[in-house]
Amino acid sequence: MTAADAHSSPASPDARAAQNASPSPAPPASGAPPAGGRAPGPSGGRRGAARLGAARETGVLLALLLLVAGTTLANSRFLSAQSVKDILLGAAVMVVLAAGQTLVVVTRNIDLSVGSVLGLAAFATGKLFVAQPGAPLPLALLVGLALGAACGLLNGALIAAARVPALVITLGTLYVFRGLDHSWASGEQINAADMPHGFLDFGTATVLGVPVLALIAAAVLLAVGVFLGSYRTGRELYAIGSEPTAARLSGIRVGRRVFLAFVISGALAGLAGVLHAARFGTVDATVGTGMELQVVAAVVVGGVAIFGGSGTAYGAALGALLLTTIGSALTVLRVDPFWQQAVDGGLILAAICLDRVLALRGTRRARAKEAPHGA
Amino acid sequence: MAGSAIAPPLLHLRDVTKSFGPVAAVRGVSLPLYPGEAHALVGENGAGKSTLVKMLAGVHRPDAGHVELDGRPVALADPAAARAAGIAVIHQEPTLFPDLTVAENIFMGRQPTGRLGRIDRAAMEGAAARLFARLGVALDPGRQARGLSIADQQLTEIAKALSVDARVFVMDEPTAALSGIEAERLFSVTRGLCERGAAVLFISHRFEEVFALCRRVTVLRDGRLVSTGLVADVTVDTVVRRMVGREVSALYPREPGAGAARGEVVLDVRGLGRRGVFEDISFTVRAGEIVALAGLVGAGRSEVVRAVFGVDRHDAGEVRVRGRRLPPGSPAAAVAAGLALVPEDRRRQGLVMELSVQRNAALTRLRHLARLGLLSARRERRFAAEWAGRLRVRHGGLGDPVGTLSGGNQQKLVLAKWLATGPRVLIVDEPTRGIDVGSKAEVHRIISRLAAEGLAVLMVSSELPEVLGMADRVLVMREGRITAELPRAEATEESVMFAATGQREVRA
Ligand SMILES: Nc1ncnc2c1ncn2[C@@H]1O[C@H](COP(=O)(O)OP(=O)(O)OP(=O)(O)O)[C@@H](O)[C@H]1O
Ligand SMILES: [Mg+2]
Numbered sequence: 048m049t050a051a052d053a054h055s056s057p058a059s060p061d062a063r064a065a066q067n068a069s070p071s072p073a074p075p076a077s078g079a080p081p082a083g084g085r086a087p088g089p090s091g092g093r094r095g096a097a098r099l100g101a102a103r104e105t106g107v108l109l110a111l112l113l114l115v116a117g118t119t120l121a122n123s124r125f126l127s128a129q130s131v132k133d134i135l136l137g138a139a140v141m142v143v144l145a146a147g148q149t150l151v152v153v154t155r156n157i158d159l160s161v162g163s164v165l166g167l168a169a170f171a172t173g174k175l176f177v178a179q180p181g182a183p184l185p186l187a188l189l190v191g192l193a194l195g196a197a198c199g200l201l202n203g204a205l206i207a208a209a210r211v212p213a214l215v216i217t218l219g220t221l222y223v224f225r226g227l228d229h230s231w232a233s234g235e236q237i238n239a240a241d242m243p244h245g246f247l248d249f250g251t252a253t254v255l256g257v258p259v260l261a262l263i264a265a266a267v268l269l270a271v272g273v274f275l276g277s278y279r280t281g282r283e284l285y286a287i288g289s290e291p292t293a294a295r296l297s298g299i300r301v302g303r304r305v306f307l308a309f310v311i312s313g314a315l316a317g318l319a320g321v322l323h324a325a326r327f328g329t330v331d332a333t334v335g336t337g338m339e340l341q342v343v344a345a346v347v348v349g350g351v352a353i354f355g356g357s358g359t360a361y362g363a364a365l366g367a368l369l370l371t372t373i374g375s376a377l378t379v380l381r382v383d384p385f386w387q388q389a390v391d392g393g394l395i396l397a398a399i400c401l402d403r404v405l406a407l408r409g410t411r412r413a414r415a416k417e418a419p420h421g422a
Numbered sequence: 423m424a425g426s427a428i429a430p431p432l433l434h435l436r437d438v439t440k441s442f443g444p445v446a447a448v449r450g451v452s453l454p455l456y457p458g459e460a461h462a463l464v465g466e467n468g469a470g471k472s473t474l475v476k477m478l479a480g481v482h483r484p485d486a487g488h489v490e491l492d493g494r495p496v497a498l499a500d501p502a503a504a505r506a507a508g509i510a511v512i513h514q515e516p517t518l519f520p521d522l523t524v525a526e527n528i529f530m531g532r533q534p535t536g537r538l539g540r541i542d543r544a545a546m547e548g549a550a551a552r553l554f555a556r557l558g559v560a561l562d563p564g565r566q567a568r569g570l571s572i573a574d575q576q577l578t579e580i581a582k583a584l585s586v587d588a589r590v591f592v593m594d595e596p597t598a599a600l601s602g603i604e605a606e607r608l609f610s611v612t613r614g615l616c617e618r619g620a621a622v623l624f625i626s627h628r629f630e631e632v633f634a635l636c637r638r639v640t641v642l643r644d645g646r647l648v649s650t651g652l653v654a655d656v657t658v659d660t661v662v663r664r665m666v667g668r669e670v671s672a673l674y675p676r677e678p679g680a681g682a683a684r685g686e687v688v689l690d691v692r693g694l695g696r697r698g699v700f701e702d703i704s705f706t707v708r709a710g711e712i713v714a715l716a717g718l719v720g721a722g723r724s725e726v727v728r729a730v731f732g733v734d735r736h737d738a739g740e741v742r743v744r745g746r747r748l749p750p751g752s753p754a755a756a757v758a759a760g761l762a763l764v765p766e767d768r769r770r771q772g773l774v775m776e777l778s779v780q781r782n783a784a785l786t787r788l789r790h791l792a793r794l795g796l797l798s799a800r801r802e803r804r805f806a807a808e809w810a811g812r813l814r815v816r817h818g819g820l821g822d823p824v825g826t827l828s829g830g831n832q833q834k835l836v837l838a839k840w841l842a843t844g845p846r847v848l849i850v851d852e853p854t855r856g857i858d859v860g861s862k863a864e865v866h867r868i869i870s871r872l873a874a875e876g877l878a879v880l881m882v883s884s885e886l887p888e889v890l891g892m893a894d895r896v897l898v899m900r901e902g903r904i905t906a907e908l909p910r911a912e913a914t915e916e917s918v919m920f921a922a923t924g925q926r927e928v929r930a
Contacts, residue, residue: 356521
């Protein structure tokens with residue numbers, strides 16, 4: 048039951064030290080208590096960490112606002128109600144995936160199978176409505192969640208049993224799930240015409256102008272965010288990602304927790320599949336191909352440390368929103384879609400470099416004792 | 423110490439045995455822990471103390487034998503089970519989560535919760551602050567654990583153990599990184615635990631602590647129990663003889679006047695300062711001289727030597743080695759100029775846990791050991807075997823990963839690695855932390871001999887006897903400043919402590 052352990056990269060203490068160290072101000076000079084001259088003042092601390100975390104989220108938000116402002120200047124239709132709605136619809140699916148991925152990444156693991164799980168669930172939803180046009184919406188959502196959870200269960204079980212890094216296992220299941228999808232569909236495409244109106248309306252419905260899908264995504268995000276931030280189990284996921292051996296020594300059931308993270312990530316990918324089907328109406332076996340990389344990009348851009356232990360679901364969601372908005376902006380500006388990928392890639396690199404630079408500065412200031420001695 | 427021998431033991435280890443492959447770490451040890459008293463466990467590095475602790479913590483399961491609690495056998499299948507059984511453990515190596523706050527580290531898995539099961543952070547930090555107040559330390563519970571000094575990490579571990587409502591407290595070298603004052607506070611807290619009926623298992627290489635705190639002492643040698651009995655019935659000498667199984671040569675083998683034949687100034691530090699950490703640090707070290715930096719934990723001693731070596735930058739002053747100025751913030755330049763630093767946090771900064779014992783020992787000498795650019799395994803092995811032998815590093819095989827060595831043996835290996843580089847200036851931060859008596863004497867002898875051969879030694883130590891026994895000159899630091907410089911003749915326990923605590927200014 049040592050999935051996290053198996054995935055932990057022993058050679059990375061330096062890189063880990065670099066993640067999110069807080070750029071705390073130097074402690075105040077003298078005047079410290081006699082018992083060791085340390086001042087408990089406002090130095091270092093969660094305040095520092097929180098400030099940095101918040102700074103990261105503010106940074107992404109700022110980039111988002113600049114992007115929207117710039118694009119709107121170039122083409123005023125970018126801020127039309129329809130276009131905003133489109134962006135929110137697109138981001139909804141990504142946000143659900145990103146929230147699930149955050150749960151996994153904070154434990155120092157990764158789930159690459161989410162794109163395939165999404166595809167499988169989307170196709171299953173289509174099949175359900177073809178067979179049972181009168182099926183109620185909650186049933187479809189439930190089927191998606193259950194199918195996704197089953198996939199996550201398989202991921203989690205394989206990781207626990209094989210003690211192989213999650214990267215390798217989920218790369219395998221990425222192809223397995225996609226293969227299942229293809230053999231099930233065998234070239235078939237389910238069109239919007241085959242879907243009941245009620246379901247398609249659900250995909251475009253709005254409440255006070257906000258798409259219902261976006262509201263669902265926001266609810267999922269809030270649930271995951273609160274779970275990670277304020278519940279014991281959520282905090283244990285951070286502990287596992289921060290230092291797997293210490294987690295085991297302090298009595299955390301590491302295997303079970305990592306397993307749980309994969310099941311939830313799978314279930315949310317399944318839910319995202321249903322949302323995807325509702326939005327587009329047309330599904331075939333290629334739905335969601337390559338989406339896993341976009342999700343990982345969103346999570347990293349949003350400040351979740353790829354080595355685990357830090358970052359929030361809210362940050363990841365902002366990352367997802369930013370990437371989606373960039374996509375739309377490039378379309379509006381009539382830029383070749385090819386550039387979208389280049390921009391995404393550039394953002395990931397920028398995000399990682401930024402983490403590194405901030406962390407190095409933070410580490411120096413905090414005199415973190417983890418940097419190895421040069422020699 | 424209200425414990426009476428008549429009360430049945432709270433916890434009883436019965437004939438436990440544990441092997442790692444061919445290494446028999448613990449062999450058939452029985453040990454009763456009585457309520458209301460502290461029980462010391464002593465033994466050389468690698469004697470099996472931590473292995474015993476890990477069996478109580480649910481980390482290792484005994485190959486044979488079992489643990490009884492209140493007279494009934496319990497299965498401590500994993501750390502959670504041990505905690506549920508009321509056993510709180512302070513491990514030898516700090517086990518903190520660097521990304522989380524100090525308070526969260528203390529209460530992980532047991533955070534106080536409020537409405538709907540949500541964690542009540544304010545209550546959690548309040549509880550952590552109260553624990554630190556009990557220990558008499560000022561540590562911000564809201565700060566991130568990353569970057570805590572070794573002493574603060576250890577204090578956090580102690581607070582973690584105290585936060586558990588346990589009946590049995592197991593402390594594996596809790597004082598290794600603490601100076602006298604912090605350790606004394608831990609003892610008074612521990613006595614309080616005993617008065618409330620808890621049983622304590624206490625491990626330390628410092629005999630003063632064992633004799634001050636504990637009622638019983640058990641000696642382990644090579645995984646076997648040598649003796650167990652009341653502290654009142656033994657002396658330091660008998661305990662040491664049982665531990666080592668032979669006579670131990672005197673500690674601090676430095677003849678008075680050994681440093682008389684001093685050479686030129688090798689290390690010259692002038693007006694060194696780092697904002698908010700230390701200021702106006704000036705001193706010199708001559709060839710053949712041993713200079714000790716004494717003071718309380720947190721006085722800034724480690725910070726000064728780190729800045730001298732260039733691991734940290736300094737914002738004022740300069741460091742000269744044999745008259746040549748060192749560029750600030752460059753450990754590589756320091757090494758090139760003949761400096762060597764044995765760091766405080768040896769586990770993290772001195773060893774590569776996955777590599778073998780011999781490769782770790784040879785890391786600083788790879789170029790020297792290579793032939794035509796290729797590392798010769800035979801030369802590497804011969805070199806490692808020689809140093810492992812000199813410092814009595816106890817290991818399974820030279821090819822085993824260094825992570826399987828006991829804590830003290832890892833320390834010795836780092837020391838060997840740097841001593842082997844043949845530097846001009848040796849800076850050692852806590853040279854004998856976690857090292858047993860026998861090897862301590864050996865480390866002292868090696869350092870003395872190197873000094874006699876003309877090496878300049880700068881030593882940071884929290885152990886007063888070591889400072890007084892080894893140093894030609896003692897610099898005392900308090901709150902980031904040097905408050906006294908005492909030649910060997912004037913350095914006494916009183917004069918150093920006065921300068922360190924600031925209760926009376928002593929200027930030489
Ligand atoms: N996981 C492991 N794998 C292999 N050997 C081990 C392992 N853990 C401990 N050992 C070996 O068991 C023996 C006892 O180690 P232990 O850590 O119990 O010593 P110790 O008494 O705590 O020493 P110290 O005073 O240095 O902390 C040592 O020879 C050590 O190399
Ligand atoms: Mg030990």
